Amino acid sequence: xxxxxxxxxxxxxxxxxxxxxxxxxxxxxxxxxxxxxxxxxxxxxxxxxxxxxxxxxxxxxxxxxxxxxxxxxxxxxxxxxxxxxxxxxxxxxxxxxxxxxxxxxxxxxxxxxxxxxxxxxxxxxxxxxxxxxxxxxxxxxxxxxxxxxxxxxxxxxxxxxxxxxxxxxxxxxxxxxxxxxxxxxxxxxxxxxxxxxxxxxxxxxxxxxxxxxxxxxxxxxxxxxxxxxxxxxxxxxxxxxxxxxxxxxxxxxxxxxxxxxx
Amino acid sequence: xxxxxxxxxxxxxxxxxxxxxxxxxxxxxxxxxxxxxxxxxxxxxxxxxxxxxxxxxxxxxxxxxxxxxxxxxxxxxxxxxxxxxxxxxxxxxxxxxxxxxxxxxxxxxxxxxxxxxxxxxxxxxxxxxxxxxxxxxxxxxxxxxxxxxxxxxxxxxxxxxxxxxxxxxxxxxxxxxxxxxxxxxxxxxxxxxxxxxxx
Numbered sequence: 001x002x003x004x005x006x007x008x009x010x011x012x013x014x015x016x017x018x019x020x021x022x023x024x025x026x027x028x029x030x031x032x033x034x035x036x037x038x039x040x041x042x043x044x045x046x047x048x049x050x051x052x053x054x055x056x057x058x059x060x061x062x063x064x065x066x067x068x069x070x071x072x073x074x075x076x077x078x079x080x081x082x083x084x085x086x087x088x089x090x091x092x093x094x095x096x097x098x099x100x101x102x103x104x105x106x107x108x109x110x111x112x113x114x115x116x117x118x119x120x121x122x123x124x125x126x127x128x129x130x131x132x133x134x135x136x137x138x139x140x141x142x143x144x145x146x147x148x149x150x151x152x153x154x155x156x157x158x159x160x161x162x163x164x165x166x167x168x169x170x171x172x173x174x175x176x177x178x179x180x181x182x183x184x185x186x187x188x189x190x191x192x193x194x195x196x197x198x199x200x201x202x203x204x205x206x207x208x209x210x211x212x213x214x215x216x217x218x219x220x221x222x223x224x225x226x227x228x229x230x231x232x233x234x235x236x237x238x239x240x241x242x243x244x245x246x247x248x249x250x251x252x253x254x255x256x257x258x259x260x261x262x
Numbered sequence: 263x264x265x266x267x268x269x270x271x272x273x274x275x276x277x278x279x280x281x282x283x284x285x286x287x288x289x290x291x292x293x294x295x296x297x298x299x300x301x302x303x304x305x306x307x308x309x310x311x312x313x314x315x316x317x318x319x320x321x322x323x324x325x326x327x328x329x330x331x332x333x334x335x336x337x338x339x340x341x342x343x344x345x346x347x348x349x350x351x352x353x354x355x356x357x358x359x360x361x362x363x364x365x366x367x368x369x370x371x372x373x374x375x376x377x378x379x380x381x382x383x384x385x386x387x388x389x390x391x392x393x394x395x396x397x398x399x400x401x402x403x404x405x406x407x408x409x410x411x412x413x414x415x416x417x418x419x420x421x422x423x424x425x426x427x428x429x430x431x432x433x434x435x436x437x438x439x440x441x442x443x444x445x446x447x448x449x450x451x452x453x454x455x456x457x458x459x460x461x
Contacts, residue, residue, distance in 0.1 A: 008440075011440065011443065011444055011447070014444070014447045014448070014451060015418065015419075015443070015447055017451060017454075018447050018450045018451050018454065019419055021396070021400060021454055022400060022404075022419055022450075023419075024393075024397075025393075025396070025397030025400055025401065026306055026310075026401070028302070028305060028306050028309055029301070029302050029305060030301055030302075030305045030319065030322055031319065034319055034322065034323060035297070035301065037323065038297060038323060038326045038327075038330075039290075039293070039294055039297065041326070041327060041330055042285070042290060042293045042294075042297070042326075042330050043290050045330045045331065045333060046285075046288055046290055
């Protein structure tokens with residue numbers, strides 16, 4: 001306890017003089033009915049069970065859980081797409097390396113759109129954890145570069161005075177790709193009049209994907225290995241009809257060669 | 263350990279805090295004892311500030327209802343008196359927020375009821391009259407004090423609070439409380455001495 005200063009002593013003396021007189025005159029008391037009411041209220045409070053607030057704790061825990069789960073779900077649904085996938089095309093073209101001319105064979109007219117569709121953020125991205133964002137970015141750039149060079153090789157006319165590397169060294173494959181594109185556009189334009197392609201080729205055309213001669217030949221090769229010579233021959237005839245200038249291996253040529261006149 | 267009821271009647275006085283803890287634990291008699299100790303002081307503390315008896319009774323009841331409802335949460339963190347007058351202080355402030363400004367005690371209103379003087383002097387009519395007049399002057403001087411000084415005086419006088427406790431209840435510093443108390447005492451003493459000289 002702090003010792004009293006002289007000032008406090010003086011205050012105490014002044015207080016005691018006034019206090020004595022005040023106590024003598026101030027005798028007010030609350031009314032008896034008020035005393036009884038307050039005491040009764042105190043007893044009532046004791047009699048009341050204290051379970052009325054018990055629901056508050058579990059209710060608050062449940063509310064917190066619901067809120068937390070909802071927040072997580074909302075955040076997951078509204079997750080922004082990966083920044084590497086939103087890079088503009090011009091930037092991608094700048095960053096992409098020049099592709100070899102052979103890749104033009106694999107180019108597909110609508111591959112760019114397909115790639116974009118694939119690269120859109122998906123809700124079940126977690127189901128494909130093996131696909132790293134950076135790896136996807138590089139893959140996308142490389143594939144789009146292929147598409148760009150393929151399209152340039154096939155459709156864009158060369159500018160006056162400029163000679164493309166493909167023209168400097170014309171390869172039979174690049175030439176064939178050009179013919180292939182022309183043939184396909186003709187087939188689509190004149191779908192009714194044109195003879196029906198093979199089921200697989202037709203499917204590819206309907207789906208907008210160009211038939212790849214090499215793949216087709218591989219499939220024919222598989223048929224031959226399986227001993228389905230007649231089917232292979234039919235496919236090969238169809239192939240020849242579709243791609244009359246495509247160089248065929250000797251064994252395929254022997255298959256469709258007309259029988260020697262007896 | 264003695265049962266609560268037996269402890270109440272034991273010779274050693276039980277502290278206010280112990281009584282409140284017993285009431286918290288379900289002992290109604292402990293509350294009666296506690297209430298009996300403080301009912302007068304709290305009532306006068308309210309009455310001197312509020313002015314009208316009816317309003318004072320309303321605030322007084324509100325104070326004790328707050329004490330009752332805080333039973334389950336009660337922990338001994340300070341003297342019970344400090345806690346009680348803190349609640350009283352808040353209830354008085356709430357009353358003034360709800361109502362019109364302070365009603366000063368008028369010497370013409372309820373004079374007979376409010377300023378009765380107890381003691382043997384009552385038997386001597388002339389002395390009793392003088393005392394009544396002095397009491398009236400004192401209470402009038404008290405009513406005319408600034409509200410802050412009046413409250414500090416009442417907390418000191420009715421609640422028996424120290425300067426530190428008064429500072430805690432009123433939310434001021436110790437020196438402020440001390441200054442207010444000094445001013446209040448000076449004015450009240452002047453009122454009494456002046457009346458004594460006249461008598």
